[in-house]
Amino acid sequence: MIQLQDITKVYPMGKRELTVLRGVSIHIEQGELVAIMGPSGSGKTTLLNIIGCLDKPTSGSYYLEGREVSRLSSGELAGIRGQKVGFVFQTFNLLPRLSALANVELGLRYSGGGNHHRAMEALDKVGLSDRANHRPTELSGGEQQRVAIARALAKDPPLILADEPTGNLDSHSGEVVISTLTTLHTEQGITLIVVTHDANIANHCQRIIQLKDGQVVAEEAV
């Protein structure tokens, strides 16, 4: 499903250049649950952004479902994000003025067909259908992250990317979020890639990719 070949990413930093990824090659099958781990600054988030089509690699090629996407225009990449990718962020990134339900509906808005019913269904899957009309500020951190998961889930994407999904949560809420994600993975066969520091989470995954200084240093099955 995901094939990265020799991906590099270089950011211009004034006169110098900052090389974040130095030739990363990864292959991820459909339906896999993969953790990407590594110390800060190892390029985990950059890699995830490239996989999620939020960012383009400087060189190398990226095949998503057999299609080379690394050279597409920003409009085409937006289309892919809308159709294929659901994001879950460390900081939840819900819109504070909208209700939980409206936030989930927003996830459907840019993927073409969205309706109320599908948004409710997604909220139901994360166990928050009774909180549909609450605003994010009226929800706990764990609940907010589950709304974010529902938002990513609503459009039924083949791929969900989570960047430190439990990083801002206490351990109990974190566990609920992780079990929500893993349940979705097992029940719906969604390909799930999680960037994390937390070995506990990594242990739920099928494979762990270790990143260091922009390179894959280890790949191990759990």
Add this chain to the structure above:
Amino acid sequence: MRKWFEPLSSAWVGVVTHKLRSFLTILGIVIGVAAVITLMSIGRGAEAEIISRIETLGSDLIFIRPGATMMGGVRGAIGGANTLTLEDATAISEEVPYITSMAPSYSTSLQLVVGGQNMNAQVTGTTPEYQQAYNLEVAEGAFFSEYDYQRGAKVVVLGSSVKDTLFEGADPVGQQLRMGRNIVRVIGVLESKGASLMGSTDDAILIPLTAMQQMVAQPRTSQGERVVSSIALTVSDEEQASYVTDEITSLLRSRHQLGPGMDDDFSITSMEEIASMLSEAIGTMTLLLGAIAAISLLVGGIGVMNIMLVSVLERTREIGIRKALGARERDIWGQFLIEAALLTLAGGIIGVATGWVVSMGVSRTGLMTTVVSADIVLLAVSVSVGIGLFFGFYPAWNASRLNPIDALRSE
């Protein structure tokens, strides 16, 4: 439908959550639109009033007066010379086409006495066609007839204010009054018309010119023609007014034996000409006022742009989120553009309402009539939406160009 609903509703949410800020943002637009509406309605009102004044006089009227007297190279007032004659009027009637009525008149001051009332008044001797030329309605009795004119009947028609002065409410028709050394009979009273550009007919005392000639000595020119004070005539078609004016000019020039290079010794004014001149002048004034008001609209637009730029900055993270969810540049662009247009549309509508109320207030004072016309309202509202689109364009474009990763990272 749904495609439009979400951006509209999120724009609405954006406007409503910052009530005070939204209000202050559109205040410039509100004031600008209100000013445009008020000033334009006052201008249109003035124009309408002048046109209606001219209509009451008859816009097909052409008015000929003698030229200025020349005393040793000093030019006197227009109308002072004895150059226009009854024979001129007859010649015009015979030789110029499209003329529907012809009223040469000779005015002089005479003493009037009724009972104890005694006044000096300007009496005008004219033809029965005077009534048609000046578009006069008779309130009581009748205007003098062609028959009265032929036999020089000593009958008069009074303007409404003359009637009030001399008869103090009593019915004057059939009454007699002394005019100079003669006794004349009142046969009619004119409907009041108020002041007009050619003076007020409410002060008129009209008598057949033939009767007048029996009472006073009408001056004659050196050729022996009978001098008149003015000639009023009407044309069948207002379009022909300028043609008729030209014809009369050349006819009178040849009758008065004016060689090339000599000035006319008469002046011709057509109502048509005056009306178009006046309404053009007022139209220009109105436009100028509108343009000044439009400057405040421009300032308001810049205010909108300022706030939209702030709003984009403030919502960088929201833009990042939307982009991560798959929003394309045009989605973001559209959202902010719609928000700007919605703001200024609201400003435009409030401005129209305010302007309307203000111009009604102006009308109420009685100083000026105002006309709020649909085209100005439509123009003002669409211009304010246009301002939103124009000044929202750059901020919206800015928003759409944000890099999603940077946008997500912003606080």
